[in-house]
Amino acid sequence: MSDELEAQFAQWRSYVRRRRELRGADVEELEDHLRGSVEELTAAGLRDDEAFLVAVKRMGSLDELSREFAREHSERLWKQLVLTGDSQDPADPGKRRELLVLVACAVGAALSVKLPALFGAGLDEDAAFYATNASLFALPWLAGFLAWRRRAGLAVVGVLVGLFAVGAVAANAYPLAENSQSVVLTAIHLPIALWFAVGVAYVSDDPRSPRRRMDFVRFTGEWFVYYVLIGLGGGVLIAFVFGTFEAIGTSPETFVSQWLAPCGAAAAAVVAGWLVEAKQSVVENIAPVLGRLFTPLFTAVLLGFLVTLVVTTSGIDVEREALILFDLLLVVVLALLLYSISARDPLAPAGLFDKLQLALVVSALLIDVLVLLEITGRITEFGTTPNKAAALGENVILLANLAWSAWLVLGLVRRKAPFAAVERWQTNYLPVFAVWAWVVVLIFPPVFGYL
Known part of the structure; x- marks a missing residue:
């Protein structure tokens, strides 16, 4: 079978494995059935992609799984080929x-x-x-x-x-x-x-x-x-609680602040x-829409910041509030990149949105370098503190991630690197963030004398 067809099987298999009702043996049995159907159809003269879609349609008439897969990937014709019938019984x-x-x-x-x-x-x-x-x-x-x-x-x-x-x-x-x-x-x-x-x-x-x-x-x-x-x-709800209870001369402040809001x-x-x-089977989730909306906006903001920085020749303030702000900005950029990758069709060719992501990552990378230089200079001149040490480590971790991400996205845009390389890099890098968070929580307090 062709590489493209195997990629289709891999995507289908990844989806089916997310169903908690199925175990590994069930998934293998379903895939074996699907492969057999595809082989029969290709032997009858259908192209690989046609055979795969028809085979999924046949399975969809027998199994709810393919119908849900159709909802999740409607842009690739799953919906019109497979989607039939009503959803699962809510009284299940x-x-x-x-x-x-x-x-x-x-x-x-x-x-x-x-x-x-x-x-x-x-x-x-x-x-x-x-x-x-x-x-x-x-x-x-x-x-x-x-x-x-x-x-x-x-x-x-x-x-x-x-x-x-x-x-x-x-x-x-x-x-x-x-x-x-x-x-x-x-x-x-x-x-x-x-x-x-x-x-x-x-x-x-x-x-x-x-x-x-x-x-x-x-x-x-x-x-x-x-x-x-x-x-x-x-x-x-809280606004209505205050309005209605104060209308009868009773203040709900204690109840709201001590119970309703925190609980x-x-x-x-x-x-x-x-x-x-x-809602994981719903086609139009709001988060991908927000990702598509805010990626160009954040790209414009970061590019505008870099241009202003060059024109005004101003340095970057690395006091605690500024460090938190810049680190939060870089984390948001990385989050946009990660989420866009998670929602992207892995078989789709590179397009305008991928170029926007490249501009976003490169802009964030440049800002990260500038912040690192400022932090290093302050530590060299005034010594380190827990805040500065944490910011230094986080920016180094983000620098490594953004630098290699920029290289891989550039390869994707130039069609010299597969999307799978970008995805694999990000998923393999996730534990690094977890380890660093634990280091800050567990090791920093005693190292810095509980300051």
């Missing part, structure tokens, strides 16, 4: 069971926020404690829901318990003052480290698959969008994850 017992598990995990996350109050910790009095532990209230429940949905084995469950236990120790064992730089660094980096623990649960059905890691990138982008939308809806934020993290999972 499996769906009801999943909803019960979701509610249990969401309630668990909400109650976890109030659990420290039993030991005398208050949201107002212990702001540093809640800042460093915020991710420990919600993410273990989200990881638990995903692990249940993937039917994760005991080994994966053990790894998850160990990672979250280490996170709890890192957030609470060190003697950090409320104004310590390490408190801020832990509050920023521990959620990143634990989010990759959520990733372990997400890919537990096929942990060695690069495509599953890229699916986790897609999940992250869509989870963020859903979480923001839930947050906006929660803001409207709702924790529960929303789990609900957003469920929404992504429940």
Whole structure:
């Protein structure tokens, strides 16, 4: 069979493996059936691509999986060839069971926020404690829901318990003052480290698959969008609560600040994850649209910044707030690149959007170099601090990623490198970010004397 046809099989197989109802042997049996059908059709005179689409259509009349695959890849004619019939019955017992598990995990996350109050910790009095532990209230429940949905084995469950236990120790064992730089660094980096623990649960059905890691990138982008939308809806709810209760002379401020807002934020993290999972077969997701919208906008902003920097000959301020801003900007650029890769058709030829991505990555790379030079100069002149050391390490990690990404995207645009090389580089690099986040959380506080 041709390489293009094998790529079609690989894409189909990657999709089918995401179905938690199927085990490895089931996927192999389905693929064997599909290959046999394709061979029969090619022997009858059809081209490879025609045979593959017709074979998928035949399987679609027998199995719901191909119908869902059609919804996810409508731009490649799956929809018109395969899509028939109604969706799955919403009264399915499996769906009801999943909803019960979701509610249990969401309630668990909400109650976890109030659990420290039993030991005398208050949201107002212990702001540093809640800042460093915020991710420990919600993410273990989200990881638990995903692990249940993937039917994760005991080994994966053990790894998850160990990672979250280490996170709890890192957030609470060190003697950090409320104004310590390490408190801020832990509050920023521990959620990143634990989010990759959520990733372990997400890919537990096929942990060695690069495509599953890229699916986790897609999940992250869509989870963020859903979480923001839930947050906006929660803001409207809070406004109505204040308006209606104050109209009768009662102030709901304590209830909102101590219960509704914090507990709702924790529960929303789990609900957003469920929404992504429940809507993963929908063709038009909002996150890819946002990626397409903001990539050219961020490209224009970064290019404008570089031009202004050259014209004004101004240096870059590397104080703490500026460091956080620039690092956040570079992370957003990388997130846009990652999500665009996760949503891209791997068989599509390079186009205008890939050129925009190349311009975005190169602009971010230049800014990263300038920030690194400024940070290195400040450290050489004034010495290092936890903030500067963390920023230096993060910018070095981003520099390596952006530099090789720019080279690979350039090869893709020039049609001298396959898209698979870009995808493989990004999925293989993801653990580097997780390791660095753990280094900042676990090693920085004692190394810098808990400053």
